Amino acid sequence: MTLDRWIASIFLVICLVYGYSAWFVMDVGLPPFMQRNPVWPSTFPKILAVLGIVCAVWVLLTSKEGEPVKEGDIDYRNLRQYKIGQAGMLIGLMVAYAFALYPIGFIVSTVVFLTGGAAILGERKLHIALVVATVAAFSIWYMVQVVLGIFLRPWPWFI
Amino acid sequence: MLEGMMIGLATAFSIKNLLMVVGGCLIGTFIGMLPGLGPMSIIAIMIPVAITIGDPSAALILLAGVYYGAIFGGSTSSILINAPGVASTVATSFDGYPLARQGKAGKALTVAAISSFCGGTIGAVLLMIFAPMLASVALLFHSAEYFALMVVGLSAIAAFAGTGQVSKAMMMTVLGLMLATVGEAALFNAPRFTGGIMDLQSGFSFVTLAMAMFALPEAIFLVLDPKRSNTGDGGSSEIKDLRITRAEARHIAPVIGRQSIQGFLIGVLPGAGATIASFLGYAVERNIAPEADKKMFGKGSLKGLAAPETANNAACTGSFVPLLTLGIPGSGTTAILLGALIALNVTPGPRLMIDEPNVFWSVIVSMYLGNLILLMLNLPLIPYIAKILSVPRNFLIPFILFFTLMGAYIGQNNATELLILVGLGVVATVMRMADFPLPPLLIGFILGAMLENNFARSMQLYDGPSFIWERPMTLGLLVLAAILVFLPTYRARRARLKKQGVAIGD
Numbered sequence: 001m002t003l004d005r006w007i008a009s010i011f012l013v014i015c016l017v018y019g020y021s022a023w024f025v026m027d028v029g030l031p032p033f034m035q036r037n038p039v040w041p042s043t044f045p046k047i048l049a050v051l052g053i054v055c056a057v058w059v060l061l062t063s064k065e066g067e068p069v070k071e072g073d074i075d076y077r078n079l080r081q082y083k084i085g086q087a088g089m090l091i092g093l094m095v096a097y098a099f100a101l102y103p104i105g106f107i108v109s110t111v112v113f114l115t116g117g118a119a120i121l122g123e124r125k126l127h128i129a130l131v132v133a134t135v136a137a138f139s140i141w142y143m144v145q146v147v148l149g150i151f152l153r154p155w156p157w158f159i
Numbered sequence: 160m161l162e163g164m165m166i167g168l169a170t171a172f173s174i175k176n177l178l179m180v181v182g183g184c185l186i187g188t189f190i191g192m193l194p195g196l197g198p199m200s201i202i203a204i205m206i207p208v209a210i211t212i213g214d215p216s217a218a219l220i221l222l223a224g225v226y227y228g229a230i231f232g233g234s235t236s237s238i239l240i241n242a243p244g245v246a247s248t249v250a251t252s253f254d255g256y257p258l259a260r261q262g263k264a265g266k267a268l269t270v271a272a273i274s275s276f277c278g279g280t281i282g283a284v285l286l287m288i289f290a291p292m293l294a295s296v297a298l299l300f301h302s303a304e305y306f307a308l309m310v311v312g313l314s315a316i317a318a319f320a321g322t323g324q325v326s327k328a329m330m331m332t333v334l335g336l337m338l339a340t341v342g343e344a345a346l347f348n349a350p351r352f353t354g355g356i357m358d359l360q361s362g363f364s365f366v367t368l369a370m371a372m373f374a375l376p377e378a379i380f381l382v383l384d385p386k387r388s389n390t391g392d393g394g395s396s397e398i399k400d401l402r403i404t405r406a407e408a409r410h411i412a413p414v415i416g417r418q419s420i421q422g423f424l425i426g427v428l429p430g431a432g433a434t435i436a437s438f439l440g441y442a443v444e445r446n447i448a449p450e451a452d453k454k455m456f457g458k459g460s461l462k463g464l465a466a467p468e469t470a471n472n473a474a475c476t477g478s479f480v481p482l483l484t485l486g487i488p489g490s491g492t493t494a495i496l497l498g499a500l501i502a503l504n505v506t507p508g509p510r511l512m513i514d515e516p517n518v519f520w521s522v523i524v525s526m527y528l529g530n531l532i533l534l535m536l537n538l539p540l541i542p543y544i545a546k547i548l549s550v551p552r553n554f555l556i557p558f559i560l561f562f563t564l565m566g567a568y569i570g571q572n573n574a575t576e577l578l579i580l581v582g583l584g585v586v587a588t589v590m591r592m593a594d595f596p597l598p599p600l601l602i603g604f605i606l607g608a609m610l611e612n613n614f615a616r617s618m619q620l621y622d623g624p625s626f627i628w629e630r631p632m633t634l635g636l637l638v639l640a641a642i643l644v645f646l647p648t649y650r651a652r653r654a655r656l657k658k659q660g661v662a663i664g665d
Contacts (some may be wrong), residue, residue: 003593004327011330018337018352039618044611045340048333055330062326070405078591081381087178090382091581094560098577101568110561117195117551117557121382132554151572 003076004063012056019049089120105155108139163512171528176521179212180220180529184536187228192236199491199598200374206366206499215503216518220525222496227279227475227526230433231533234271234468234538235541239264247471250441254456254463255626261459270401270461271468272538274415278469279530281419282426282476286483289427290512294484297509303617303626309610312487313324314640315429316645317598325647328599328606331590335600338363339607358575365498367567367580368604373595374563375584380591381556388621403461411465414444421618422470426477428457430586431515433471433478440470476526481508483519487606491598494605501605535570 022045030040074082093116100109114133115126123129144152170176190201205225209218233248238255253269258267280577300308313336317328341352342362353359418440425436445456456463481489486508488494500507505518512519567580587597617626617633628634 003589004595007590007593007595008330010544011334015209015337021352037619038621038623039615041351043618044614045337045351048337048340052330052333052337055326055333058326062324074380074592076589084383084386086383087379090556090560091585093378094564094581095566095578098574101577114557114561117560118553121553121556123551123553129554136558140565142265144565 002063008056008059008063011045012053012060015049015052015056019053022046022049086120086122089124090117093117093120102153103157105157106141106152107137107154108156110140163203163516163520166516167522167524170517170521171220171524174216176217176220177528178524180224180525180531181536183221183224184228184231184529184532187225187230188235188533189228191232192559194322196515198226198233199369200377200559201225201229202492202495203366203369204448204566206495207566208504209499210502211569213333213503215500215505215515216521218499218503219496219518219522222499223479223525224277224520224532226492227275227472227498227529228533230471230475231272231275234275234471235268238464247437247474248467249434249640250437250467250637251464251471253467254458254460257457258461258464263459266403266407266461267464268541269538270407270411270464272534274402274411274418274468275472276466276530276534277415278419278422278472279476279533280527281416282408282423282473283523283526283530285423285473286476286480286526289521290480290484290519293480294509294512296550297485300619301630301633302507302613302620303630303633304636306610306613306617307486307633308485309487309606309613309638310634311640311643312429312485312489313483313599313603313606313610314643315603316387316489317361318643319428319435322529324594325644327595328417329599329644331595332598332603335603335605336607336610338368339598339604346493350377358573358579361605363579364576365502365568365605367576368583369498370563370566371583372601374559374566374589375580376591376597378556379561379584379588381552381559407461411461414462418444418466418469422473423575425470426474427480427489429487430483432490432492433474436474436477440466443519449488472530479526481611483511483522486511486609488602491601493564494598494602495659498605498642528656555664575592582612 022042026042026045027040030058034040069075093113102110111130111133114136115129117131118133119126141152141154143153171180186205187198187201187573191198202222205222212218212221230247234251234255237248239261242393255267255271258264259653313332314329317332318325330431339362341359343350350360421443422433422436422440425439426432441463444462445453447464448456452460452462475492478489478493481487482493482497486496486497486506499505505511506516563584564577564580567576568574591597618624620626621629626633627637
């Protein structure tokens with residue numbers, strides 16, 4: 001099965017769950033005065049669920065096998081020729097950043113993120129990356145905190 | 160109208176807004192030049208900044224400046240290193256890069272800058288003429304017509320935006336609409352589809368979704384395929400001799416005139432943005448050129464360079480028409496602008512001209528300024544700006560990722576938002592690999608709430624769905640939407656059947 005059929009199938013499942021809750025679950029708790037309304041909170045989702053199922057089936061039926069990949073696009077059938085490991089590690093780094101931002105503070109986690117990102121991509125001159133990351137972290141923190149006035153905790157929780 | 164223009168002039172010429180234009184154009188040019196970063200990612204990254212400014216006119220002026228700055232920057236990298244930063248400048252590289260290889264990079268950049276300037280300026284004049292006219296018609300619209308109009312917009316986007324696969328684009332649109340129903344709706348104060356998760360109570364954040372749909376997949380693609388960020392050493396030392404002769408100017412003048420109007424009109428259509436305008440402009444000019452000129456196309460023709468450059472800038476301006484008059488975005492970029500405006504408590508639509516004349520007119524006036532600034536500022540600065548092409552990608556990519564994360568975080572001040580961003584970003588990357596178009600998803604998401612509100616209002620007014628057949632204009636628009644969706648599919652099917660030699664019973 002090609003990737004677009006996989007996506008369409010997953011979308012079909014999402015639509016079925018969405019449609020089930022719109023058609024059968026949502027209206028249960030509807031207060032009586034709202035039941036006299038011509039339009040309910042579930043009206044629009046009901047239409048969408050039907051449309052979504054139609055679209056998913058349409059994609060499933062019309063998608064063609066083995067279409068050539070356009071030049072410049074990523075050929076997902078041959079992912080090994082790309083830097084899939086680097087991309088995975090960077091995504092992992094982003095997730096780690098999301099978890100670290102609050103306890104460790106903005107400055108340290110940003111410096112680690114930027115330097116680590118450069119290291120994952122194969123940068124050898126890590127001392128330069130460290131300097132660049134530190135300067136960037138401080139100047140962005142200054143901009144966000146002082147210029148835009150949004151609170152960002154700069155240091156770890158124990159300081 | 161004259162009064163409004165005066166208000167606009169006064170607003171646009173305030174020091175703050177002038178700085179916004181200059182800043183926006185510079186930022187746009189800088190980042191647009193980086194291969195692989197399009198105007199949508201840049202604007203998505205700039206939104207938190209624009210929203211924090213707080214003043215809607217200033218914010219829109221800044222974002223519009225970033226928009227045409229990015230288009231201009233994209234053409235610079237197309238010409239110098241044959242690496243278009245933006246899809247709409249791919250056609251620029253057809254003739255721009257051969258010119259640069261012949262040592263005429265300076266001349267090519269000048270032609271590009273002048274064509275962009277003319278396209279943008281003529282586009283702004285047309286916008287000034289058409290937008291008020293369209294807005295006065297749109298004032299007659301009822302919520303039923305609005306609902307139908309949005310359906311038309313969404314179907315047109317699905318029909319034109321995809322890579323010929325209407326079904327995929329439709330699926331993305333529906334997915335966007337479904338995402339928009341998560342959280343509390345405006346008309347019914349009950350949470351829907353949150354799955355009991357508190358962070359979803361107010362729905363998905365539009366900034367997060369925009370970043371996840373555009374900025375993250377582009378960055379991940381850059382990581383996956385190092386060839387995409389092929390920056391080279393810029394060749395900035397070769398840029399000299401920026402002048403063009405009078406004969407050359409006369410040679411390209413008719414092209415600029417034609418493409419400004421054509422590009423603008425294509426830009427007004429929903430779904431057909433700067434990319435289609437530039438390719439179509441190139442194709443049209445090649446077809447109508449005299450035989451001698453036709454041979455030059457693809458080998459460094461000035462006409463071939465001027466056509467897409469004029470058309471894409473005119474189309475950028477044209478895409479503001481439906482946004483400012485109907486409140487319906489025709490492209491991913493204007494959808495992001497619409498989201499930013501809503502976040503600033505401005506509702507674009509026909510009443511915008513009456514209720515907020517300073518926003519409406521100052522944006523238009525700032526377009527003239529922005530084009531002028533792009534011409535004056537960038538032409539002498541190009542050799543220096545082109546140096547950014549030599550920033551190593553090992554530094555560039557972590558910074559792009561960091562700015563996407565920051566953008567999502569600043570908007571919500573919530574680390575869960577970052578996880579939603581990464582999750583949606585990975586999903587978007589996979590969908591992009593399978594050639595599912597992403598702009599329809601975002602446009603569906605942004606229009607979703609408005610679509611549902613107008614639908615619910617008409618349902619309440621007519622006590623049922625009878626508004627669909629009782630109002631001829633609504634019915635007409637909905638029929639148009641159906642035709643837009645099914646015509647391309649029908650034609651593709653016919654073509655396929657013909658290929659297989661199956662007779663068609665007409």
